[in-house]
Amino acid sequence: MRVVIAEDQALLREGLRSLFEDAGHEVPAALESAERLLATVRGHRPDLVVVDIRMPPTFTDEGARAARQIKDAHPEMGVLVLSQHIETQYAVDLVSLGGFGYLLKGRVLRVADFLEAAQRVANGGSALDPRVVATLVSGGARHRLGQLSEREREVLELMAEGLTNSAIATRLFLSERTVEAHVRNVMTKLDVAHGEDAHRRVLAVLAHLRAMHTQY
Amino acid sequence: MRAQYQHLFALPWHPAPCEHRSMRRAPLLPWMLVAVAAGLMLAGAVLNALAGAHGEPWWQSALWVVATLASAGVGGLIALRRRGHPIGWLLLVNALLLASAGAAEGYAQYAVLEQPGALPGAQWAVLWDQSGWPLMFGVLTAIVFVFPDGRLPSPRYRRVARIAAFALAVFLVLSFLDPEPLEAPFEHVDRPLPSLPAAFAFLWPLALLGFLSGLVAAAASARSRFRRAAGIERLQLKWLALTAALVPVTLLICFASALLAAGVEERSAFSALFVFMLGAIPASIGVAVLRYRLYDIDRVINRTLVYGALTLLLAATYAATTLVLATALGERSAWVTASATLLAAAAFRPLRGRLQDAVDRRFSRARHDGLRRIREFLEELRAGLIAPEAAEPLLRDVLSDPALELRFWLPESEIYVDGHGHRVSDRPGDERVHTPVLRAGAPLGMVVHHAVDEERPRVLREVVEAAGLAIEIARLRVELRRQLEEVRASRARIVSAGYEERRRIERDLHDGAQQRMVSIGLALRHAQHELGSSKHPASRIIDATVDEIDVALEELRELARGVRPSQLDHGLAAALRELAARASLPVEVKADGVRFPLDLEAAAYFIATEGLTNAVKHAQASCVRLCAERVDGKLMVSVSDDGIGGATAVDGSGLRGLSDRVQAHGGTLQVDSVRGHGTTLVAELPCAS
Numbered sequence: 001m002r003v004v005i006a007e008d009q010a011l012l013r014e015g016l017r018s019l020f021e022d023a024g025h026e027v028p029a030a031l032e033s034a035e036r037l038l039a040t041v042r043g044h045r046p047d048l049v050v051v052d053i054r055m056p057p058t059f060t061d062e063g064a065r066a067a068r069q070i071k072d073a074h075p076e077m078g079v080l081v082l083s084q085h086i087e088t089q090y091a092v093d094l095v096s097l098g099g100f101g102y103l104l105k106g107r108v109l110r111v112a113d114f115l116e117a118a119q120r121v122a123n124g125g126s127a128l129d130p131r132v133v134a135t136l137v138s139g140g141a142r143h144r145l146g147q148l149s150e151r152e153r154e155v156l157e158l159m160a161e162g163l164t165n166s167a168i169a170t171r172l173f174l175s176e177r178t179v180e181a182h183v184r185n186v187m188t189k190l191d192v193a194h195g196e197d198a199h200r201r202v203l204a205v206l207a208h209l210r211a212m213h214t215q216y
Numbered sequence: 217m218r219a220q221y222q223h224l225f226a227l228p229w230h231p232a233p234c235e236h237r238s239m240r241r242a243p244l245l246p247w248m249l250v251a252v253a254a255g256l257m258l259a260g261a262v263l264n265a266l267a268g269a270h271g272e273p274w275w276q277s278a279l280w281v282v283a284t285l286a287s288a289g290v291g292g293l294i295a296l297r298r299r300g301h302p303i304g305w306l307l308l309v310n311a312l313l314l315a316s317a318g319a320a321e322g323y324a325q326y327a328v329l330e331q332p333g334a335l336p337g338a339q340w341a342v343l344w345d346q347s348g349w350p351l352m353f354g355v356l357t358a359i360v361f362v363f364p365d366g367r368l369p370s371p372r373y374r375r376v377a378r379i380a381a382f383a384l385a386v387f388l389v390l391s392f393l394d395p396e397p398l399e400a401p402f403e404h405v406d407r408p409l410p411s412l413p414a415a416f417a418f419l420w421p422l423a424l425l426g427f428l429s430g431l432v433a434a435a436a437s438a439r440s441r442f443r444r445a446a447g448i449e450r451l452q453l454k455w456l457a458l459t460a461a462l463v464p465v466t467l468l469i470c471f472a473s474a475l476l477a478a479g480v481e482e483r484s485a486f487s488a489l490f491v492f493m494l495g496a497i498p499a500s501i502g503v504a505v506l507r508y509r510l511y512d513i514d515r516v517i518n519r520t521l522v523y524g525a526l527t528l529l530l531a532a533t534y535a536a537t538t539l540v541l542a543t544a545l546g547e548r549s550a551w552v553t554a555s556a557t558l559l560a561a562a563a564f565r566p567l568r569g570r571l572q573d574a575v576d577r578r579f580s581r582a583r584h585d586g587l588r589r590i591r592e593f594l595e596e597l598r599a600g601l602i603a604p605e606a607a608e609p610l611l612r613d614v615l616s617d618p619a620l621e622l623r624f625w626l627p628e629s630e631i632y633v634d635g636h637g638h639r640v641s642d643r644p645g646d647e648r649v650h651t652p653v654l655r656a657g658a659p660l661g662m663v664v665h666h667a668v669d670e671e672r673p674r675v676l677r678e679v680v681e682a683a684g685l686a687i688e689i690a691r692l693r694v695e696l697r698r699q700l701e702e703v704r705a706s707r708a709r710i711v712s713a714g715y716e717e718r719r720r721i722e723r724d725l726h727d728g729a730q731q732r733m734v735s736i737g738l739a740l741r742h743a744q745h746e747l748g749s750s751k752h753p754a755s756r757i758i759d760a761t762v763d764e765i766d767v768a769l770e771e772l773r774e775l776a777r778g779v780r781p782s783q784l785d786h787g788l789a790a791a792l793r794e795l796a797a798r799a800s801l802p803v804e805v806k807a808d809g810v811r812f813p814l815d816l817e818a819a820a821y822f823i824a825t826e827g828l829t830n831a832v833k834h835a836q837a838s839c840v841r842l843c844a845e846r847v848d849g850k851l852m853v854s855v856s857d858d859g860i861g862g863a864t865a866v867d868g869s870g871l872r873g874l875s876d877r878v879q880a881h882g883g884t885l886q887v888d889s890v891r892g893h894g895t896t897l898v899a900e901l902p903c904a905s
Contacts, residue, residue, distance in 0.1 A: 009727075015738025016738065019738055019741060022745040084726040086777075087794065088797050089790060089793060105734045106730075106769040106773075108741075109762045111741050135798060136797070
């Protein structure tokens, strides 16, 4: 796949470039700010854009705004936002758009998981950092999820991360059939409508988790 | 002009050292002069009575006595009070001249007409009586020249005054050495002095012209002074002008009578007019001085009245006691005297207080009332019924100056401030007068007031001095408030700087350390890739190292979040939701997206954090409610739980820290924590900061 990177720190930028290139992907452009990102993306038409959420000049949400602009202009393009901190509201808002990922920067060190998530986003799926998901299902929400079994909760978290059933099965060393049963149970227990579309399933789960999360 | 005569009132509540000395030294000379004048006057009156039919009619003598007394009294008072001031001495000389002329006349009438040859030197008395009068005009001219400040109106008049004095001297010499016979009824008396040769007669018109010019110059000087004068000085000059106008009139009539050679009867009427004039001028000066408290004379009068009456009353007490006891016991004994003395001594203090009070009430109403109100105010102040800051409105009221301002001196900052601690300085064009307020020699502040007039100059100083204690307390309170204000402001600044610092540290952790560690991890992963084989032992080491990096990243992230949550960038509501999401118990958040100043949002966030921590740690709560909203221009943050309650703000507890944080923003913290009914913290933070 073809990846465009926007990251202001040179070391990290080059690290990401070699990460993708080492995995056999193509990196046609790596930018140090969000300014020319939209034009570059328009030119290169990559499968995936990886953006640091905080970039010059104000170091607040330049990356996030650029990501939204790209998504508006090229809905088919995958956008992966890299962040330094765990934010549930913001992250869930972005990820709910589909073809969108929100991962903590440290996640890139788990190369296999990271590349898998990147690939998923490039394919129009979702990726939400496990730590963000953990936050979503922690605190007050944990009480609400008390009706789920430990395994069901694990499945729920992986669903929220954006994993497909087969990916979940691989991750949990379960058969796909077992995973499907767990998914069905979770959806029923949480009273979430479930279809076969992986993305809509993620949206439903995230919406549910967020509602649960903000209710308190 | 105003400033020029201010020094007239510059009599001081702390007398200048030199004045002190002169006051202490017995003021003998004025008393002696008054005594001599009185003696001469008495002698004249006795001789006049002895002269019988040859003497003056009684009303003329009475007029003369009154004129002498007026001049001696006013002159004596001023000379006592203001030794360096020429007016007092000039009036005393005037009194002496009047008295001596009267005595000389009586002497002449008795020794020449009634009992010829009974007394020696009769012709000297006649000569003095008839030729001394220009000297009196000279004294009056001098008074007109220098009234009221004791100086000539301008240096130009120095030469004029010298010429006038010289002309007067020539005129006097010519009068005394005149070859003409003395006037009736003493035409047969020989002149005791040799006569001038007739060749000097040409000097007469010149001397007369010089003498009259002196009078005109005096009038001109008074006129020019009047034109420049303002306020009280104008009023004083008016009083003098009233009687000084008599001088030329009298002089004209005298000359006319001499020229027309009028009869003795008319002459005596003119002479009465002359005497009246000589008495009227000191009297008008006396009025000007008393009415407008010139030369601070009222204090002398006040003392004189009080101690005069005191002496009389004590003497009466002593006499009455002695009489009563002696009558009752039928004999005089040592202990009758002792008892009377004791009674008089015991009566001294209360009697003096009463008399002083009565005299004050009668003669200086404003001062008396003002001081009484200040005393009452101080009593209320001591009783804690009134704030010392009320001194300003009180002074305004007492001194009837609604624009009066009390300013306090802050020695540390070296500025003047008002009662609210705000710095004050004079507006340009403000012509108000600044009177310093001192206490034990140290400046407390000043009273800014309109230029005082009439009888208030001394009243103002005394009233302000009496209020010194209240002013000092008020000053201390203002200073304390100001310092407290400064401490508050600096605490708020420090807290704000703390938030800013947290923000910087958080940024540094995220964008510096964390990024760099991720870069290192990526470099390691790249190296691992270059190794090619995942079976390589180095590959396992790299895996372990990257895991360590991941842990370190997590720790750094938690550290940064504790320093300052990045969600605060998106507003208080977002940060509170994030806080709630991470809590180990259900937390309900009620907050809308309204934004506040950054440091206020940070303060509110940390208040909520600490409140939540308290609820989790100590309250055994099952759920917590966080609320942040804008109410009446304030940011209200509340944290309520359903825990065990009974929280108190003891030292070192979380509540204490919370309270400090809230107060640093000028807010208030209310803790409602009844045992068994949960805890509710409400912090009110003012938004305008």
